[in-house]
Amino acid sequence: MRKGPFAWLGIGWLVVGLLGLASCQTVPGPPPPPWADPARIGSDLAWLTAPERQGRGLGSRGLAETAEWLAGGFEAAGLRPGGDGGFLQPFETIVRIEHAGSRLEAHGLDLQSGRDFAPMSISESGPFEGELVFAGYGISTPDGSHDDYAGLEVEDRIVLVLDGRPETGPLQGRRGVPFLERRSKIVSARSRGARGILFAPDRGEVEFRDPHGVDPKSKPAGLFALRISQATARSLVDAAGPRLASLRERARAGHTAAAELGVRVRGEVEIERVRDTVANVVGWVPGSDPGLAGEAVVIGAHFDHLGLGRFGSLSPDRRGEIHPGADDNASGTAALLALARALSSAPPPARSVVLVGFTAEEAGLLGSAHFVDHLPEGLPKPVAMLNMDMIGRLRDDRVVVFGAESADEWPMLLEEDAAALGLRLAHEGGGPGPSDQTSFYVKELPVLHFFTGTHSAYHTAEDRLDTVDPQGISRVAQLVLAVARGVADAPKRFAFRGRPAEAHAGAGTSSGYGPDLGTIPAFGGEPVVGVRLAGVRPDSPAARAGLRAGDVLVSFGGTEIRDLADFAALLFAERAGREVKLGVIRGGQRIDTRATLGARR
Numbered sequence: 001m002r003k004g005p006f007a008w009l010g011i012g013w014l015v016v017g018l019l020g021l022a023s024c025q026t027v028p029g030p031p032p033p034p035w036a037d038p039a040r041i042g043s044d045l046a047w048l049t050a051p052e053r054q055g056r057g058l059g060s061r062g063l064a065e066t067a068e069w070l071a072g073g074f075e076a077a078g079l080r081p082g083g084d085g086g087f088l089q090p091f092e093t094i095v096r097i098e099h100a101g102s103r104l105e106a107h108g109l110d111l112q113s114g115r116d117f118a119p120m121s122i123s124e125s126g127p128f129e130g131e132l133v134f135a136g137y138g139i140s141t142p143d144g145s146h147d148d149y150a151g152l153e154v155e156d157r158i159v160l161v162l163d164g165r166p167e168t169g170p171l172q173g174r175r176g177v178p179f180l181e182r183r184s185k186i187v188s189a190r191s192r193g194a195r196g197i198l199f200a201p202d203r204g205e206v207e208f209r210d211p212h213g214v215d216p217k218s219k220p221a222g223l224f225a226l227r228i229s230q231a232t233a234r235s236l237v238d239a240a241g242p243r244l245a246s247l248r249e250r251a252r253a254g255h256t257a258a259a260e261l262g263v264r265v266r267g268e269v270e271i272e273r274v275r276d277t278v279a280n281v282v283g284w285v286p287g288s289d290p291g292l293a294g295e296a297v298v299i300g301a302h303f304d305h306l307g308l309g310r311f312g313s314l315s316p317d318r319r320g321e322i323h324p325g326a327d328d329n330a331s332g333t334a335a336l337l338a339l340a341r342a343l344s345s346a347p348p349p350a351r352s353v354v355l356v357g358f359t360a361e362e363a364g365l366l367g368s369a370h371f372v373d374h375l376p377e378g379l380p381k382p383v384a385m386l387n388m389d390m391i392g393r394l395r396d397d398r399v400v401v402f403g404a405e406s407a408d409e410w411p412m413l414l415e416e417d418a419a420a421l422g423l424r425l426a427h428e429g430g431g432p433g434p435s436d437q438t439s440f441y442v443k444e445l446p447v448l449h450f451f452t453g454t455h456s457a458y459h460t461a462e463d464r465l466d467t468v469d470p471q472g473i474s475r476v477a478q479l480v481l482a483v484a485r486g487v488a489d490a491p492k493r494f495a496f497r498g499r500p501a502e503a504h505a506g507a508g509t510s511s512g513y514g515p516d517l518g519t520i521p522a523f524g525g526e527p528v529v530g531v532r533l534a535g536v537r538p539d540s541p542a543a544r545a546g547l548r549a550g551d552v553l554v555s556f557g558g559t560e561i562r563d564l565a566d567f568a569a570l571l572f573a574e575r576a577g578r579e580v581k582l583g584v585i586r587g588g589q590r591i592d593t594r595a596t597l598g599a600r601r
Contacts, residue, residue: 001328001361001389001435001458035341036477038470041334044073045392045473048303048330049465055323057307058216058363059095059276066303066333070281070357073337078344079283082354082379089280091370093360094216096310097121100270104226106132106263109235116232117198118208119269122186122218122565123225129266130158130195132236134259136251137162138185138197142557142574145170148251152258155193158224158265160236161185162251164202169254178514178572183565186221191559196224198265200233202248215311217364219527219563224269236263278304280367281357282376285343287488289350296352296380297488299339299480300368300436301332301388302361306459312362315460323461326468327452331392333357334470335477342481349488352380358436361389368436369524372443383493385440386480387449390458394472398424399479400451403431407446407494409487414448417482421475442520442534444496448483450476515576515597518542519553521564530554530585531567545582545595554590555583576600 032038047053047069054062071087083089102119104111111117136148138161146169148161165171165180178184182199189197200206206229228236237244242259250257281303287293305325306312313319324330340355360366372382384407391399399418404410404427411427418425432438437447452472457463487494518540522532535549536542547553554561556570557580574580576599583592 032471032474032478033342035345036338036474038474041338041473041477042470044334044337045326045330045465045468045470048333049324049326051322055307055309055325056303056305057310057323058278058304058360059274060307062307063278063304063359067279067281067357067359070303070333070337071283074281074283074340074355077283077337077340079285079340079355082282082284082376083280084376087281087283089282089371089374089376090277091279091374092275092277093363093366094273095276095278096216096274097218098272098274100272102226102267102269104228104265104267106236106265107239109232111232114208115229117226117228119271120182120225120227121215121271122183122221123269123271124220124223125269125271127266127268128158128196128224129264130156132158132160132198132261132263132265134160134237134242134247134257134261135189136247136257137165137179137202138188139165139171139179140188141170141179142578146254148256148258149188149192150256150258152260154189156195158196158198159189159194160198160200160233160261161189162200162202162248166254167252171254178569181569182225183221184569184573186223186225187559187566187569190221190223194223196226196265198233199225199227201230202252205230217366218565220271221566222560222562224267226267226269236265237261239263278359278367280359280371282354282371282379283340284352284354284379285348287350287352287380288348292350293352294380295383295493296354297484298354298356298382298385298440299336299388299484300356300358300385301336302329302358302367302436303333304359304362304367305329306362309461312459313461314458315462318461321461323459324464326463326465327390327392327455328458328463329361329389331390331468331473332388335388335391335473335480338474338477339481339484342477349485351383351488353484353488354379354382361436365436365439365523368439369522372439373525382440382445384446384487385437385448386484387435387437387447388476388480389435389449389451390454391450391452391476392468392473393452393455394469394475395453396424397422398426398452399476400426400428400453402428402433402449402451403437403441403447405429405497406431406441406448407497409490409494410446410448413483413486417479417486420482421479423475423479439523442522446494446496450480452476514572514600515574515578516541516600517571517595517597519547521567528552529563530561531564541595541598545593546591547582547584547593547595551584551586553582553584555581557581
């Protein structure tokens with residue numbers, strides 16, 4: 001499961017997480033069917049979490065081995081291959097970002113990478129040079145209440161800014177939070193034509209190692225971006241005449257501290273975005289009803305994890321150690337193999353059933369996005385999707401199911417099947433969230449996400465084999481099979497009853513505070529400059545402005561958007577009720593429009 005569930009889904013996830021205080025041992029029930037034998041599931045879990053799998057990280061040998069192993073399991077179970085010429089559905093993506101080298105020079109200073117400065121992974125690559133200017137905290141609010149750039153010319157220059165925000169003035173409290181983000185400051189500098197930006201710590205010392213690692217899906221931000229130490233900042237500023245301490249005090253007090261420093265800075269950044277081939281694993285069982293077999297219920301689980309924790313780990317002090325990912329998501333992968341055995345050993349349902357092991361979920365739902373956008377030839381059309389992600393810690397017979405409101409039929413079907421298995425359900429209405437069902441939800445398909453709760457080992461090296469319960473996984477897998485058969489045998493396909501307001505309204509988060517545009521960003525697909533929209537919420541500001549699925553949002557409030565991070569920075573810096581200019585590309589043509597922002601709910 002991707003990092004950040006609380007930001008995506010709000011308080012519902014927090015309530016679920018509190019269940020982690022209970023034991024994850026399940027109450028003994030009737031013997032499981034042979035296909036759901038806990039011993040077999042435990043054996044599969046052991047293989048998936050073994051050190052040889054290297055944490056199944058993106059671009060690792062262990063991830064490639066897991067794809068081949070899962071394909072072999074599908075074949076042994078008797079599934080038909082559903083990939084591109086076999087069980088695998090390969091595609092190419094960026095698997096890691098490497099800093100190949102960097103330098104920074106200014107009036108004879110001996111500056112060393114890793115000690116005095118470090119490039120950011122979103123920096124542009126190549127040589128750069130320019131006059132250095134100081135712009136306080138680098139904040140300029142859309143309403144003009146604070147402007148660190150007042151009277152300062154920054155075009156083709158290198159801007160030195162402080163992390164943080166002023167201690168007094170209009171940026172105190174919640175209003176100033178969006179401007180703390182470095183991306184917000186980068187967008188502000190770039191929109192003024194800056195060639196580069198240097199971030200210096202306001203207090204304390206800089207930690208050059210990113211606590212969450214390097215995000216492999218991050219894109220170049222459109223200017224050179226580096227972090228520098230306190231000592232480096234003092235050397236650059238004090239040598240030019242003004243004292244950094246006095247400029248900082250003015251900035252902290254909320255005053256304009258902009259200054260031309262008379263120092264010329266030059267350097268070079270070399271960042272390599274390494275591409276490699278990864279693959280989903282797809283198998284299927286044809287339906288028995290000729291009139292319905294062209295429709296499919298998709299059951300999925302992602303099999304990738306964090307590898308050595310170099311990105312996304314919540315235990316950064318253990319970066320470089322294997323993160324086994326037993327619950328996230330060896331549990332769902334082992335259940336997927338069990339379901340392959342179940343479907344092959346029983347009469348098929350009316351509709352077809354497609355089983356997919358998704359890759360690159362932790363990098364942004366890339367595998368599931370590729371699957372829905374490039375459905376392999378010959379596969380029946382998906383009409384519903386069931387996702388298993390983190391089902392390894394069943395507590396008190398309680399299963400959390402997200403997405404029950406995405407079809408009217410879900411609640412009754414779920415309750416009946418759960419009761420028959422002695423399971424209790426915790427319904428959560430929202431279908432989208434930080435896992436692969438979202439890629440299907442934005443295609444307006446009914447979805448469910450089966451989940452047994454968060455815990456302290458999430459995205460850490462402690463998510464080990466001995467912390468998950470094969471018997472609980474067996475019971476959840478039996479529930480998923482029963483629900484899948486119920487959907488597949490239904491006389492009529494379930495109609496989508498989603499609430500697009502939940503599908504990443506705005507910039508892809510769900511904080512409950514701030515302005516709302518009502519856009520639904522698309523994940524995966526061919527790279528674009530801007531934000532490709534999967535859709536817009538009905539009767540939202542975006543809908544009233546004429547935006548629609550397939551548009552690429554390229555400007556917001558008159559400022560260029562390069563990616564979703566830019567969009568988020570600009571959107572959350574605004575206020576509900578303000579009118580903003582929007583620019584989109586549709587069919588190769590640019591369209592400009594306006595929207596009055598709503599309030600997030």
